[in-house]
Amino acid sequence: MRHPHYFKIAIALTLSAGAWGLYWLPQRVFEDGGLTGGWGSISQTLIAFILLLPITVWRLIKGKSSGLELPLTGLLLGGGYYFYAICFLLTDVVRALLLFYMVPVWATVFEILFLKRKHGWQRAISLILAIGGLWVVFAENKIIPLPQSLGDWVALAGGVIFAGGMTRLELIKTDGIFPIVMSFFFYGTLFGIVSGLALSEGLGPIPSIDSFISMSIYITAFSLFFYIPTIIIILWAPTQIGSGICSILFLSEVLVGAISSSILTDEPFGWRQITGCSLVIIGAILAVVLTPKEKKI
Secondary structure, eight states: OOOTTHHHHHHHHHHHHHHGGGTHHHHHHHHHTTOTTTHHHHHHHHHHHHHHHHHHHHHHHTTOOOSTTOHHHHHHHHHHHHHHHHHTTTSOHHHHHHHHTTHHHHHHHHHHHHSOOOOOHHHHHHHHHHHHHHHHHHOTTOSSOOOOSHHHHHHHHHHHHHHHHHHHHTTOOOSSSHHHHHHHHHHHHHHHHHHHHHTHHHHOOOOOHHHHHHHHHHHHHHIIIIIHHHHHHHHHHHHHHOHHHHHHHTTHHHHHHHHHHHHHSSOOOSHHHHHHHHHHHHHHHHHHHTOOTTSOO
16 A cells, blocks of 8 residues: 555655755865865765764664664665765766666666566656656767766666665565664765775875864764755655655756756756756656555555
8 A cells, every 4th residue: 555644755755865966065065175085975974874873782782673784785775875976076967967867767677676566657657757857958969878987887886776775675674764774874884985995096095084084073064964864764765655666756856966066067957958857857746646556666
């Protein structure tokens, strides 16, 4: 059955994901502050883990799940989001958003393969509109906007990994959302450190200790008031209304990112962007409104 608070959850997720459309801004601020090579993202995730650590210890004492027993889930979700974070440092904002947010396609494929879920015409229409809107915005003169750089491939890989993590959310059973959130931050930090070192040639070397110290207050505030609250909603929603529908609602992030980058940078926002964004919005609305009540998709 469809969740009794389906529409409220969908709205909360849309707003949270939309807020992440501005994430490229703090990324570049942290980089300007000396946290190059994606280490700003690693620091955010590490600080979030540290802030939640007392709760983790308390849960362990009480014999409850801590999330540390969910390495695969944490690596997929945390790893996918880390790739999303660093792709903005390696490629254009619009290309990063486009290639990462092929997530609805991957999520639908994974639902069919691993959850044995059959989708009707409603999902097909919403996907065609949403992906068509992305194509109109970003393809320009190319039939298919294929990856052209390291950042493009990182964005594409991040979308695949994160979609796998969302599908995983529907396969695991936990006592609440906290274990999933802690798994995201802990294993996401480990994934980020290893990836940051492996991609250092493209991202740059590890920043100095002074850079971490000088930006620590800003990163802590960002983690506490933005990163943790929005991630809780983003990771909780798929467990309630399904990973496929959530992946389509995530496209609100693309709209905010495209508009903000056009306003704050030299990137254009003309008829192509308006038409494409309109298609994405219509696709997301139809995905929510046309969801059958007799089953969760």
